[in-house]
Amino acid sequence: MTGTVARVSQRRPIQVLVGVLILTVLGSALVFLGPTFLSSLSTGGGSLLTRPECVMRTPDGEVGFSRDEAKRATTEVALRARGVEPPASSSLDEAALQALTDGPASDAGPVLTCKGYVDSELRVEELTPSGLTPRAEQVRTAMAEVFGDQSLGGFEPGGVGSGHGGASTHYDGRAIDVFFRPVTEENRREGWVLAQWLVAHAEDLNIQYVIFDDQFWSARIPRGQWHDYEAPPPANEILRHLDHVHVDVLGGGLP
Numbered sequence: 001m002t003g004t005v006a007r008v009s010q011r012r013p014i015q016v017l018v019g020v021l022i023l024t025v026l027g028s029a030l031v032f033l034g035p036t037f038l039s040s041l042s043t044g045g046g047s048l049l050t051r052p053e054c055v056m057r058t059p060d061g062e063v064g065f066s067r068d069e070a071k072r073a074t075t076e077v078a079l080r081a082r083g084v085e086p087p088a089s090s091s092l093d094e095a096a097l098q099a100l101t102d103g104p105a106s107d108a109g110p111v112l113t114c115k116g117y118v119d120s121e122l123r124v125e126e127l128t129p130s131g132l133t134p135r136a137e138q139v140r141t142a143m144a145e146v147f148g149d150q151s152l153g154g155f156e157p158g159g160v161g162s163g164h165g166g167a168s169t170h171y172d173g174r175a176i177d178v179f180f181r182p183v184t185e186e187n188r189r190e191g192w193v194l195a196q197w198l199v200a201h202a203e204d205l206n207i208q209y210v211i212f213d214d215q216f217w218s219a220r221i222p223r224g225q226w227h228d229y230e231a232p233p234p235a236n237e238i239l240r241h242l243d244h245v246h247v248d249v250l251g252g253g254l255p
Contacts (some may be wrong), residue, residue, distance in 0.1 A: 093109035108188035
């Protein structure tokens with residue numbers, strides 16, 4: 001027993017020394033990297049650990065709120081545009097709702113983003129008679145309930161076999177295009193109302209990607225955010241998704 005105690009006592013100074021060295025190295029790294037490194041761990045809505053589920057830019061600054069609040073707000077804005085009374089008002093003030101409706105003051109664009117989420121237990125689905133998978137059909141139904149009649153494309157009974165990129169989710173019946181033609185500022189703002197509604201409801205509807213107006217949102221990027229979309233040549237209005245919102249759902253099975 002005495003020998004065991006002696007060995008433990010001998011190890012303690014070494015463990016303390018190792019701990020001090022680790023703290024010294026970490027401290028030196030923070031000093032070297034400085035505020036730029038620390039700020040990279042933060043976003044407008046807070047750090048990566050504390051960032052709220054959804055963030056919206058308003059004229060008074062960024063507002064963080066829950067996904068349920070985002071769903072209610074985007075639905076209220078969409079129904080108001082149709083002259084329909086929303087079933088439940090959101091908790092956001094009028095300025096925030098107006099920002100969702102109008103977009104940024106300088107140009108049409110997104111003001112809302114939410115964190116991405118992927119359900120890894122989803123199963124692969126077969127096409128329904130519409131040419132969409134059940135999950136994609138659920139998105140179409142949900143959009144119709146809020147936005148009414150829409151100009152849709154990118155699918156057909158039996159599925160589509162051409163007209164899209166080689167790895168397009170349209171061929172799997174997992175994608176829908178919602179058209180806003182011609183490309184005008186008014187139509188772009190209407191498209192962004194839909195695009196942001198889709199992002200707010202992405203978790204419920206198992207949405208994978210939303211692409212519109214040279215930008216995309218992905219459920220596979222946990223932080224969310226809108227990112228620049230690089231269209232393939234010839235990068236026309238269609239390929240840049242200037243005249244339509246593209247939405248697709250997760251396929252299920254392995255990533």
